[in-house]
Amino acid sequence: MTAYVLLEIQVTDMAAMADYREIAQKAVAEFGGEYLMINARPEAVEGTWDGAKGLTLLSFSSVEQARAWYDSDTYAPGIEIAKKATVRRLAILPGFGETV
Template sequence: MTAYLASEIVTHDPDLLEQYRTIARQAVAEFGGRYLVRNQTPEMLEGTIDDQVKVVILSFDSLDDARSFYHSETYAPAIEVAAKCMSRRILIVDGGD
């Protein structure tokens, strides 16, 4: 079943963000992830959101693949870099298909 990983991101250091992206792209590819949305500004229909927020949405073949990606040794350095250059919220959800 397809699973989706969604991120809300506010960048604080654009130079470090590029380092994060390099690591993350490698990890996404390694675990069969596909970018559906990259670094896009959301249009809020209900509720509020910081106007600096960007959204990234990935798809994986399963929840296990999404979890394996996030908890992998390949992605671990990206998590460390992310902590230095952005604020973010990340969730995964089963696509239900």
């Protein structure tokens, strides 16, 4: 079953994000992930959304595969860049039939 990774991101250092993107794209591909949207700005139809933050959505074949991507040596340098260049939240979400 499919699992998803949802990131809410506010970029604080655009120059560092070029390196992050290269690392992240390589790692996502290595673990069979797919970008479904990148830095999308939500249109609030109920409630409010912080317009300074974009949403990125990834899909993986399973929760285990999403976790393997996040915990991988390939993605580790990207996490370190993101800690310095963004304010973000990241969650792994199970698809139907999956559990976290």
